[in-house]
Amino acid sequence: MITATLSELADSDRPNRKIDAFKTEVAYELVASWRQLDFALPTVLFPAVFYLFFGVFFGKGSGLATYLVATYGAFGVIGTGLLGFGIGIAVARESGELRLKRVTPAPPSALIGARLVTALWFSAVVLLELFVIAAALGDVRFERGQWLGLAGVLLAGTLPFGALGLAIGTHVSGKGAPAIVNLVYLPSAFLSGLWIPITMLPDFLQNLALFMPPFHLAQLALGVIGMDAGYPWQLHVGVLAGITVIASLIAMRGIRR
């Protein structure tokens, strides 16, 4: 990639430069996201509000409250990944921001990396809210290792969906992005059993879930708390890794366009 070569040249006198550029990008990306309240608020609040409604009011003290911590956690991190990347990149691309950034010394990897860290940051906020509500209001109790595992699996889950968002965001217009991203996000969340347990869906929809990316993240998270559907974890990890690779390839083609 030509840009990479250029920045390598620019970096030759200061080895810290790439890291500085990355840190700067992260900081401004975060500030920019906070200022975009119409993105930040729904992303941060929806999973917690849904959980309050379905998990706490309907399921307090029951298995439902427990199950939904994992699935609304997945719902939340998938949102930050898909929306942050999908809509964010599409808008940045259309506004010319991406082109402008190309002339800065920051390499493209810093741009993508900064967005990923931002998405992770939002994921962390979502999980923080969800865990506190689940424990305090939903009477949910996990072993320490399970709480840690749930946080780890879900934070890592931001990556494949960030890649997926990136693939979409690099191919659609800024105006079209919210519609298309939500078209992918909301139905697949429902069909993956993120809102209500998958066993409550009709059989043909249950079979469909295997083809939904969120299903695989949710199953990994549910596996941590022993409430998964019993598929081997390698299947879920494989699917998510596959999604990450394929989506990244598609995204790279989009970026080169």
Add this chain to the structure above:
Amino acid sequence: MTTPTANEPLATPTKPPASKRLATVLGLGVFLLLTITVMLLPTPAHQVDATPDGFAIVGARVFDGERTWERADVLVTQNRIEAIAESLELPTHIETVDGAGKTLLPGLVDAHVHTWGTARADAARFGVTTLLDQFTAPEAVQAARADREAGGATDRADLFSAGVLATVDGGHGTQFGVPVDTLEGPDDAVDWVAARKAEGSDWIKIVVEPGWGRQLATLDPATVRAVIDAAHQQELLAVVHVSRLEDALAVVEMGADGLVHVWRDRVPDAAQVKMFRDAGIFVIPTLVVMEGMVDPAPSVALAAGSLGKRLSGTQRDGLARRFPESARVDWQVVVESVRLLAAAGVPILAGSDAPNPSTAMGLSLHRELALLTTAGLTPQAALAAATSVPATQFKVPHRGRIVAGAMADLVLVDGDPTTDISASHRLAKIWKAGHLVDSAPGKTEPLDTNVAAAPEETLLADFDIGLRSHFGYGWVPTTDQRMGGKSTVDLTEREGALHIAGEIRTGAMFPWAGAMVFPGDNPMSPVDFSSRKELSFRARGDGRQFSAMIFSGKAQGIPASQSFTPGDDWSTIVLPLESFGGANPGMLRGIAFSAVDPPGVFWLEIDDIEIK
């Protein structure tokens, strides 16, 4: 370009602006906070009775759901039954429970209940570890569903349910305050069944109930047939509530899978019995709820025995409630019908219809077992009716049997219920999913127990001094809004009497609206009226039947009530305190004068209320 990231020069990172420093702090702070929170989040309290390696029940007689082993060992690992054999080689360190002189049964299944509140815990205390619910709000089903799939350690019974029932607008099932999606005709059937399935219904329940004495709207035959067909197309069972033999025969012909009550009008002839047998239909007679209509004494006696200590205050109040006089069954017809069905080989399932009046969740299934034996079932067949038969008929997996791989829902009783069914009362230990169930009822909200002495005066209120009472805290309006209902009431003093006017609206399980008076200094503080004999008052009303209710005793619960129907003109009504079944005048907390069902506007005037 106006995006905040684009207009800062990246090449001069010497002095970061404030916003960047803030971003760094907040950015790192959230991850740190998440880590700290995760380290502080609560973890489960570890049960001392938890036996991760399992335990074994050794040397008990075992009824496995279908047959009796005179002696067997049963090994439980976590929540499952690992093995059953006449004799097992057990690892030396494993915890054992001595079963000598005892009988081990599968956790009991009650095939006809309605769940709300603490029903699942109430049932488990009586060894009923699986509830097949024949109508409740879908939210209750959804909350319970994850529990039964997780199969974790719990003190609560598993719940399988029909969810919302199929009936017409204004028909049986719409009077309880649970919102019911009613059907208008056969064309609604497919969508209606699909909606139940989406809500989590495990099967479909249909009401065919033209009324008991009075006329009641009910589904027409074409719609019943369409719902049964739609249920079968969508791979669900269709069970039907009937109360007349002719309706039972009609729905059997339509392909129904089961009846959730036995009819109560006449005994079938041999050809009709053969029809039921040949159709492969099953029947849940619910004898105990029908017995409650003619003679609640046996259930009351059961509560006085060893099972009584497992009852909560609310359950006791439920047992003390009575059906209205209009609810009648011909007991001989009911028992004889069940006898003929059982003799012909029609599968009979034990169900209590708790928590209807004069029943209690859990307890009433033990009475049902005894009643099934009076209807000709052997004790062993009665036990099968409460274990393997409902599991098979309702396709409930891993329950109702003691076999390797089944859920470790187990009941250990003293004696031998396979020959003497009353031994089912002598509960020694109950396990739900391998977890030992606590037999003590949960604590209800504590009430003030400092009983005040009764005042000299017998006149509580005559409304010549406004709405105040002569002693005690005085009058307040009371409605079902407390329980999520929508009924309204207004209290006014009119010509020296209390004028109570309002409207009963559907919305609560038991709608009410009226006036309540507290004889103690504070609301619900108890007063000792044990030396008094009667509640007397003058009343006139709009012709509707009203209820006088007494709130009393140590715990919160459903009040004891007596109905009265005052006419247009003032008359004096005298209700002996002992006629309020279950009331404790020695701890009288409140008296209410209320309108109850049916919905509609009402008025009632009362005056000169005396406790004498």
